[in-house]
Amino acid sequence: MGNQLLAVRNLKKYFPVKAGPFSGKSLILKAVDGVNMDIMKGETIGLVGESGCGKTTVGRCMLRLYEPDEGRIFIDPEKHTKAINIVEEFDAKRFALEDKIHSIEREIAGPKVLRKEIRSLLKQVHELKLKARQAGRRTDILSMGRDDMSKARKRLQMVFQDPWASLNPMMLVKDIIGEGPKEFGTHKGAALDKWVNELLDKVGLPRAASNRYPHEFSGGQRQRIGIARALSLTPSIIVCDEPVSALDVSIQAQVINLLIELQDDLDLTYIFIAHDLSVVQYVSDRISVMYLGKMVENANAKQLYKNPRHPYTISLMSSVPVADPEHKSEEIILEGDVPSPVSPPPGCTFHPRCRYAIDICRKEIPVLEKDKDGHVIACHNPPND
Amino acid sequence: MSNVLLEIQNLRTYFHMHGYTVRAVDGVDLQVMEGENVGIVGESGCGKSQTAMSIMRLVPDPPGEIIDGDILLRGKSLLKLKEEEMRKVRGNDISMIFQEPMTSLNPVFTVGYQISEGLMLHRDMSKNEAIKESIRLLKMVGISDPEERVKEYPFQLSGGLRQRVMIAMAMACEPAVMIADEPTTALDVSIQAQILRLMRDLQQKKNTATMFITHDLAVIASFTQRVMVMYAGVVVEMASVNDIFKKPLHPYTHGLLTSIPVLGDSKYRDDGSRRLLYTIPGTLPDPKRIIKGCRFTSRCPKVMKKCYEAEPELVFTEKDHKVRCYLYSDTVRETPAYLDVPVRGLSKKQKKQAKKDKIRG
Numbered sequence: 001m002g003n004q005l006l007a008v009r010n011l012k013k014y015f016p017v018k019a020g021p022f023s024g025k026s027l028i029l030k031a032v033d034g035v036n037m038d039i040m041k042g043e044t045i046g047l048v049g050e051s052g053c054g055k056t057t058v059g060r061c062m063l064r065l066y067e068p069d070e071g072r073i074f075i076d077p078e079k080h081t082k083a084i085n086i087v088e089e090f091d092a093k094r095f096a097l098e099d100k101i102h103s104i105e106r107e108i109a110g111p112k113v114l115r116k117e118i119r120s121l122l123k124q125v126h127e128l129k130l131k132a133r134q135a136g137r138r139t140d141i142l143s144m145g146r147d148d149m150s151k152a153r154k155r156l157q158m159v160f161q162d163p164w165a166s167l168n169p170m171m172l173v174k175d176i177i178g179e180g181p182k183e184f185g186t187h188k189g190a191a192l193d194k195w196v197n198e199l200l201d202k203v204g205l206p207r208a209a210s211n212r213y214p215h216e217f218s219g220g221q222r223q224r225i226g227i228a229r230a231l232s233l234t235p236s237i238i239v240c241d242e243p244v245s246a247l248d249v250s251i252q253a254q255v256i257n258l259l260i261e262l263q264d265d266l267d268l269t270y271i272f273i274a275h276d277l278s279v280v281q282y283v284s285d286r287i288s289v290m291y292l293g294k295m296v297e298n299a300n301a302k303q304l305y306k307n308p309r310h311p312y313t314i315s316l317m318s319s320v321p322v323a324d325p326e327h328k329s330e331e332i333i334l335e336g337d338v339p340s341p342v343s344p345p346p347g348c349t350f351h352p353r354c355r356y357a358i359d360i361c362r363k364e365i366p367v368l369e370k371d372k373d374g375h376v377i378a379c380h381n382p383p384n385d
Numbered sequence: 386m387s388n389v390l391l392e393i394q395n396l397r398t399y400f401h402m403h404g405y406t407v408r409a410v411d412g413v414d415l416q417v418m419e420g421e422n423v424g425i426v427g428e429s430g431c432g433k434s435q436t437a438m439s440i441m442r443l444v445p446d447p448p449g450e451i452i453d454g455d456i457l458l459r460g461k462s463l464l465k466l467k468e469e470e471m472r473k474v475r476g477n478d479i480s481m482i483f484q485e486p487m488t489s490l491n492p493v494f495t496v497g498y499q500i501s502e503g504l505m506l507h508r509d510m511s512k513n514e515a516i517k518e519s520i521r522l523l524k525m526v527g528i529s530d531p532e533e534r535v536k537e538y539p540f541q542l543s544g545g546l547r548q549r550v551m552i553a554m555a556m557a558c559e560p561a562v563m564i565a566d567e568p569t570t571a572l573d574v575s576i577q578a579q580i581l582r583l584m585r586d587l588q589q590k591k592n593t594a595t596m597f598i599t600h601d602l603a604v605i606a607s608f609t610q611r612v613m614v615m616y617a618g619v620v621v622e623m624a625s626v627n628d629i630f631k632k633p634l635h636p637y638t639h640g641l642l643t644s645i646p647v648l649g650d651s652k653y654r655d656d657g658s659r660r661l662l663y664t665i666p667g668t669l670p671d672p673k674r675i676i677k678g679c680r681f682t683s684r685c686p687k688v689m690k691k692c693y694e695a696e697p698e699l700v701f702t703e704k705d706h707k708v709r710c711y712l713y714s715d716t717v718r719e720t721p722a723y724l725d726v727p728v729r730g731l732s733k734k735q736k737k738q739a740k741k742d743k744i745r746g
Contacts, residue, residue, distance in 0.1 A: 253644035253662040322606065
């Protein structure tokens with residue numbers, strides 16, 4: 001621990017969606033709306049939330065599997081403080097300009113002069129974007145060029161959710177695992193075979209597996225193949241997107257143990273995305289709770305369990321069923337569903353389901369605030385205060 | 386509470402595939418009392434869903450076939466009914482909530498139509514009456530403005546709402562038995578809690594017997610009175626919910642219980658060192674293979690020589706506690722001796738006893 005590996009700043013990813021099956025109009029779905037994260041070396045960050053809260057999108061943006069609309073992801077931020085400062089300066093300027101454009105647009109909708117003004121402002125915005133991209137090309141994953149990006153790709157890998165869909169059925173296991181090293185030229189020929197065997201040993205599969213096809217394996221074994229593939233380029237960060245939720249209970253524990261053991265052996269950093277709170281709680285050092293594209297709480301795992309502070313986290317925790325028939329839970333059951341991220345409620349997005357909602361919650365968006373223990377929440381009226 | 390409502394006797398459902406037979410359900414016995422909640426736990430492929438499908442007579446034939454056993458509802462055999470008579474039972478006496486609310490509703494009919502279908506068929510309602518009743522049912526399962534919702538199609542509803550519609554459909558004719566096959570598996574925890582609370586309320590109000598099929602032990606703990614644990618087509622343990630969680634006997638049950646992290650667990654011990662989860666090694670046996678001895682031998686930490694020779698019987702160790710394991714064939718003990726990993730929720734006294742047993746063993 002100690003040094004920082006990734007710094008995610010103001011990450012936003014919007015998807016255009018059609019307003020209706022026959023409508024030409026498109027709406028914007030704010031899947032991720034301004035997420036900040038700091039990831040230290042060797043730790044496991046848990047990302048939890050209900051389906052549709054944007055946790056998978058965050059993970060995919062980190063590998064640039066989705067191209068985010070806004071934000072920076074700095075790799076090794078401590079080595080590049082200077083560049084980061086420059087980028088952030090440019091960005092701050094750009095945000096100011098964009099705000100100005102919005103305010104002008106809101107006021108008027110017509111005169112030619114003003115349109116011209118907007119046009120020149122837009123040009124400036126574009127220039128600032130390019131400048132920031134140039135400054136951040138060594139450290140910001142999102143503005144890297146081809147060469148830097150391929151270097152970064154080696155360090156960032158992913159384990160996918162569905163072990164049935166994420167392995168190419170036409171490829172042999174050794175080709176699946178060896179594809180990365182071959183592409184990057186890290187291992188060739190006999191060395192590659194040896195490396196694949198080593199990886200198979202590491203994830204607890206027989207070496208004979210290398211000459212078989214994915215369909216010959218069970219779910220747990222497939223997930224092991226997926227993990228071996230992620231390890232093949234000796235990455236430092238692995239994004240695990242629901243790695244165990246498609247697996248049976250008894251296999252789940254095997255895969256979780258494997259992930260933990262590999263982390264100790266290879267000094268890995270995990271971003272662990274899952275909706276199962278007890279699993280996330282078990283593997284994570286720190287946990288971020290997301291709701292409708294925003295982070296609502298961020299704390300270390302123990303704190304979050306002992307003393308959840310955001311009303312959303314509290315009710316989420318209380319609705320996890322306990323494997324004890326005598327357990328009398330005081331379930332704080334959330335009413336209703338997650339609102340549509342296309343038209344999120346104004347103010348705090350959680351207020352329609354929140355029992356502590358007060359007037360301000362309906363108007364203003366709460367910001368993340370840190371308390372003295374490093375426990376961060378975004379709430380106007382946290383309970384027990 | 387005391388009358389036997391549904392009885393499964395030695396049920397065997399096999400699937401005849403090309404060149405081999407899969408014994409999906411291989412001799413299951415179960416009695417469900419009136420108003421009782423029974424849980425069936427097991428991993429995918431253990432036969433729990435096929436047991437439910439057999440009760441509903443929905444096993445696809447071919448390749449599936451119920452080759453032996455009987456299913457009695459109030460003493461009347463369901464397997465001997467003609468298909469038309471069986472249709473009167475489905476949805477009326479026994480109804481089912483299917484696993485995936487996304488795929489088990491018909492996408493081309495409105496929700497209202499799908500609920501009223503059963504009402505018109507079984508309770509001779511006119512279309513208008515049935516729609517009115519559907520609105521009442523939707524209200525009962527906690528859907529807001531049901532008058533609007535009845536006209537909507539499944540794709541317009543979220544997962545939680547669809548599952549509520551499924552429950553409304555299942556409850557429509559006030560069945561005596563409701564079979565819920567993984568009703569909450571595809572849902573988020575918050576929605577899961579809503580659905581479970583709803584099912585519990587309805588169950589108590591109408592005194593419906595429920596068979597709750599799931600792989601999630603925690604859900605079972607909060608919902609059922611009796612639990613049946615299945616492995617590779619057979620029942621390996623059956624007991625009251627308290628017994629299953631406080632003193633599981635079969636090594637498989639024990640493994641299942643200890644391999645799930647409980648909220649609040651951490652991969653660190655108190656002194657900061659790493660802790661790993663208890664695991665059941667290996668995977669389910671290949672369903673094609675016919676295993677001579679106990680089916681759990683390949684994964685069992687307590688396997689003995691005789692386990693390979695013949696399959697153990699499902700025996701009582703105590704009142705209402707049945708287990709299929711040679712460890713208990715001679716003696717009935719307070720707690721199993723193989724408690725290497727303490728099971729959560731044991732009382733202090735039981736823990737002490739377990740420790741003693743361990744030293745002795």
